Amino acid sequence: MLLSAAARRRTPCPGGALLVVGDSPRVVVVGGGPGGYEAALVASQLGASVTVVERDGVGGSAVLTDVVPSKTLIATAEVMTLVDGSVELGVRFPGGAGAPTDPGLDRPGGAVTVDLGRVNERVRQLAAAQSGDVRERLRGEGVRVLSGTGRLAAPDRVVVDPADASADGPADGPADGSAGEELAADVVLVATGSYPRTLPDAEPDGERILTWKQLYRLQELPERLVVVGSGVTGAEFASAYDALGSDVVLVSSRDRVLPGEDVDAAEVIEDVFRRRGMTVLSRSRAQEVKRVGDGVVVALADGRTVEGSHCLLAVGSIPSTAGIGLEEAGVQLSESGHVEVDRVSRTSVRGVYAAGDCTGVLPLASVAAMQGRTAMRHALGDAVQPLKLRTVAANVFTAPEIATVGWSQAQIESGEAQGEVVKLPLVGNARAKMQGIHDGFVKLFCRTGSGTVIGGVVVAPRASELIFPVALAVEHRLTVDQVAQAYSVYPSLSGSLTEAARRLHKAPSVAG
Structure with missing residues (x-):
């Protein structure tokens, strides 16, 4: 009642x-x-x-068809990424490719494969x-x-x-x-x-033309996956399926992948995608997706077509x-x-x-x-x-990952925020060298004058874990000097964060 x-x-x-x-x-x-x-x-x-x-x-959907499933799939892809780079570290695979000519990029000759049916069951x-x-x-x-x-x-x-x-x-x-x-x-x-969201002329059938909710029923790895959309969802699945062994084509209507992310970070990811053999079609808008036999044909607005075994629509929600x-x-x-x-x-x-x-x-x-x-x-x-x-930490689960918090460099450069920027490539980090990490960087932003940490970007494996100390600094308005005074383990990737903070320190002016 x-x-x-x-x-x-x-x-x-x-x-x-x-x-x-x-x-x-x-x-x-x-x-x-x-x-x-x-x-x-x-x-x-x-x-x-x-x-x-x-x-x-x-x-x-976060638990059943979105965040939990996608990150579980990406966890398997992460293992395959580690396998791909392990030859440089001296790991050998029976029937593998041997020593790589381009460190970290050659795959071990198909010696390690993925059973997608079992992955999706998990x-x-x-x-x-x-x-x-x-x-x-x-x-x-x-x-x-x-x-x-x-x-x-x-x-x-x-x-x-x-x-x-x-x-x-x-x-x-x-x-x-x-x-x-x-x-x-x-x-x-x-x-x-x-x-x-779908396209007017691209109706998902759950078999060959798919939304991200429908991927987890696949029993076999797509031979050639056409991913339409290069935002966070599209980039994450493109990265994952490339690592799992699919031939991936990423169709992007923008000038670059991940248009909403830090420009330097997006450039790193796109460069990694291309070097790993992914086809990235920039400034290419998908207009129609049709199922043809056991495959799909994606028609682009400029008249070109892209053929594949499957198509993933990642065009927003x-x-x-x-x-x-x-x-x-x-x-x-x-x-x-x-x-x-x-x-x-x-x-x-x-x-x-x-x-x-x-x-x-x-x-x-x-x-x-x-x-x-x-x-x-x-x-x-x-x-x-x-x-x-402004204190929300976000992450893009590509390989490497992109993690961000606080103000962005674009906002600083436009004058929306008053700040200073330092960027440290990971190639100079001792732990990164030991682990065979060649791509990525740490950026730290501080307020001009006060030195208060106002934001940061991390591009690295497990960047989602490394961004937390930056998020704490932003939330509690720590200065770069306070961050620099904290002890970081040597060697560690987090050491680049304290190093960035030290480089943002301003010595007091000396009276004449």
Whole structure:
């Protein structure tokens, strides 16, 4: 039975939040990805009665068909990359190529191969296991989980519609409750994520023309994979499948791959791609993809065609915000269909919050999780710090990886930020030499005058791990001198970070 507003005494909290006094606040989370399940955990911790409504499985696409699967696949590709470079380190393979003529680039003659069917089986198993772990954590915290599609009937009511069957990812197992249930809510969080964008003349069939959600059903390695799109997703899969042994063609509509990343970093990745034998077609826009027999033909806007055994469409994503009652409830959407939110994840409707890819703030699982946690703390009256995108660390899982945090060099050069830049190639790092690392660098940015660290870029194997000390420096406003005074292990790749900090030190002027 729905309780009337008069039946519950409500008290405004600081910043316009709404706290229900007396009974436990009722929180309904629509979407069980990182933004949703992290919000649910915080809300439960703060004493709310919490229900999560998820269509495809707890963990959402991040766990089932996106982040966890792709990085599991990339983990295998990473091993193959290490194998490729191991001949230089003196490792020999039966039937291998022998000593390379170009260090680090020759492959060991096909002595090591990949069973993609087993790789993808492991990918699906790990995704399902991770989903199960999240579900058990939610249940252990008293969160109710419903299977279905959540739809806003009003700002304070959510209806659970039947979930459509999906073949894109592994099933998550049974959930509590049933479709058709109507839920009363004091707070609603929308965390519905996004889904792959396709092209008008490129319809995925799940066999030869694929989105990134459909890759994990492949049993055999694509002989020739045409990747359409050179953003983060396209570059990561192109790098991975090249390492796994596919002949890869990367179709980029821009002047370079990874157009949103640091220019020097993108140039390193594109150079590595080409040296490893990948075909990179710059300034080439895909117009049509057709399946022809056991292969595909990709037609480019300039009249050229590219043939392959498979085609991966990596041309962005679309927010999952249509048909769930948002506009009818008064929630304001952008022209792209994203939910508009402020820095504490409030929408235009009181009591309705949003988090994750459906907001378009920054499509990272870490950001989605922080948005969800922030939303619940704000809604339920807990201490809250507004989202600070300037301190978010991000990573591109190519080989080598690109990790960034804070202000960029482009922003410094344009005058948007006042800063100084130092760049150290890894070829001068002792540990890099020992490991046979030839590509990559460390950049550090500091504020002019104060020397405060305001950003950085790392291009290296496991750059996702190396960026953390830079992120700490940015978050806590450390100076380059403070970073330089910290001891780094010798030899280590992190030693290049302290060296960069030392080079940014400014000696005090000497009085005459």
